Amino acid sequence: xxxxxxxxxxxxxxxxxxxxxxxxxxxxxxxxxxxxxxxxxxxxxxxxxxxxxxxxxxxxxxxxxxxxxxxxxxxxxxxxxxxxxxxxxxxxxxxxxxxxxxxxxxxxxxxxxxxxxxxxxxxxxxxxxxxxxxxxxxxxxxxxxxxxxxxxxxxxxxxxxxxxxxxxxxxxxxxxxxxxxxxxxxxxxxxxxxxxxxxxxxxxxxxxxxxxxxxxxxxxxxxxxxxxxxxxx
Ligand SMILES: Nc1ncnc2c1ncn2[C@@H]1O[C@H](COP(=O)(O)OP(=O)(O)OP(=O)(O)O)[C@@H](O)[C@H]1O
Ligand SMILES: [Mg+2]
Numbered sequence: 001x002x003x004x005x006x007x008x009x010x011x012x013x014x015x016x017x018x019x020x021x022x023x024x025x026x027x028x029x030x031x032x033x034x035x036x037x038x039x040x041x042x043x044x045x046x047x048x049x050x051x052x053x054x055x056x057x058x059x060x061x062x063x064x065x066x067x068x069x070x071x072x073x074x075x076x077x078x079x080x081x082x083x084x085x086x087x088x089x090x091x092x093x094x095x096x097x098x099x100x101x102x103x104x105x106x107x108x109x110x111x112x113x114x115x116x117x118x119x120x121x122x123x124x125x126x127x128x129x130x131x132x133x134x135x136x137x138x139x140x141x142x143x144x145x146x147x148x149x150x151x152x153x154x155x156x157x158x159x160x161x162x163x164x165x166x167x168x169x170x171x172x173x174x175x176x177x178x179x180x181x182x183x184x185x186x187x188x189x190x191x192x193x194x195x196x197x198x199x200x201x202x203x204x205x206x207x208x209x210x211x212x213x214x215x216x217x218x219x220x221x222x223x224x225x226x227x228x229x230x231x232x233x
Pocket of ligand 2: 047048
């Protein structure tokens with residue numbers, strides 16, 4: 001069994017009389033430590049996949065297994081614990097606490113984790129050793145996103161889920177952030193899933209899951225992922 005299995009997942013949203021199948025029989029697997037890019041056009045179902053994987057939403061049918069646990073059978077309490085202890089999230093807009101320094105933002109993770117990593121150590125990992133005592137407003141967008149990554153990583157999660165993590169960043173800053181995410185996987189052994197509509201990101205991943213109309217269209221394995229700093233888009 002793979003570390004993560006998404007098995008024939010269907011997600012139907014009901015809006016009054018209308019039903020929308022955001023996921024329409026979606027299947028893939030992810031191994032521990034893999035860097036995975038989920039690629040697809042707007043509306044393809046990428047965020048829906050990530051939300052179900054992260055326990056923020058549940059599937060209408062199908063099976064989702066993470067580290068031998070069937071999370072598709074979890075009740076609300078189990079899902080809360082799962083989100084708290086097992087999942088790190090990185091969003092397009094960094095969602096930092098503006099009145100806390102970079103280090104204090106990362107330390108927040110310690111309060112909701114059983115086995116947190118040291119905030120200063122993780123901030124060093126993302127290249128912000130010298131900016132720990134700055135407030136978000138004193139940091140660039142890319143630096144703020146690296147703080148957000150550090151905060152997610154400091155929880156020491158099983159899975160780091162990133163939804164368009166470079167969506168709000170310029171080209172070079174975006175690449176620095178992607179490099180940090182790639183290092184988390186390749187150097188630290190973390191399982192990292194990045195959702196994007198940017199085809200160029202496929203070059204940096206171990207596995208690329210192409211999603212279209214709520215289904216997996218194709219899965220590519222990349223034997224020789226490129227350094228994130230070298231990709232062009
Ligand atoms: N809470 C919801 N209620 C109703 N429909 C929804 C909901 N969430 C998503 N959808 C619909 O499900 C489909 C898939 O949405 P999803 O957000 O997963 O797409 P996406 O691939 O992340 O798109 P984007 O690249 O624009 O973020 C879309 O048609 C969307 O309108
Ligand atoms: Mg989305």
